Amino acid sequence: MAAADYLARPQVAQCIASSNFIDRLAAAEPLQDFSRAMADTAAAFELSCFAYLALPRTKNGKPRLISTYPSRWTTHYLRKNYQIIDPVIGNALETRPCGGTDIRH
Template sequence: MLLATPMHRLFQQFVERLASASSRESLGDAMSGAAAALHLPCFAYLAVPDRSGNAPQLISNYPLKWTQHYLQNNYERFDPVILEALEQPEPFKWGLGLERISFSTPQREMLAQAASFGIRHGFTVPIHSASGLTAAVTFAVDERRPSFDRCIEEYARVLQLMAICFHSHALRKLHPDHGIGGWSLSPRELECLEWAAQGKSAWEIGRILGISRYTVASYLENAKEKLGVRTIVQAATRLAAARTQQQD
């Protein structure tokens, strides 16, 4: 029998807490606990606005005064971290000494304000869909200590998987209405179809969502039946077309 490693146990507990979460607050508690165990005291999940005009959605343990100020001033429109996440799908570190672009005056002011709340360095995981950036998950610290760099170097892929899992569960809490183009898919059917459209196997989707691959296959079959198609490619195409019509 293989013994579970501390990281394996941490991730499993994280997935279990996400699965049982019944609110935005309990989702945030799940991520806060897992991140704190890795000596990452702050996190923020930002679901970016889409073309339909939906407001940004934030789940975070950042200071409330800062998050309220951030959203009220629409900082997501020029936040350099979000702008970089728009351009690339891979996770990246940011902070003092890691600047890749020259900042505008509003951006410098925004970063200075964030630093005053102890948000000076971070590791951000962009989450992209077929239509572009969907969300970004950031783990932040007040100082760039050696322990922060070691954590990112050793657990970057684990943090990425945690971010993807969190996003999957947050979708159901932030967007409960899954009626699209006259079809009504359940939250799980929609989640499984979206991941399958990105090339994920049933086994991979099961790991992300914390369910078995057989359950994933069942959800995908239900989705195909509801959409009146035979293949995942056809289902994803029909879903994408319906969403495009909604946004126009």
């Protein structure tokens, strides 16, 4: 198999995109670099939108959202506190990556 054919395979392209995403996140300084890395990675995976939500550590804190979703939607989502009832967020909070380590503590 030619190298170009191998690199064109979807799973190889996605692996490369994931690796590039991690490298770019590690080097990201301003918020715009992080947002651009997200948008590029979403495009590489053929996703229409991509979001990163950091939940507050305190009860009165506000979540931080970096997203390629339309700002009208993200403003509505945060204003209505949908992160509290969002099943994707709930599932992520229950997932224990890193060999069972609870990332919430």
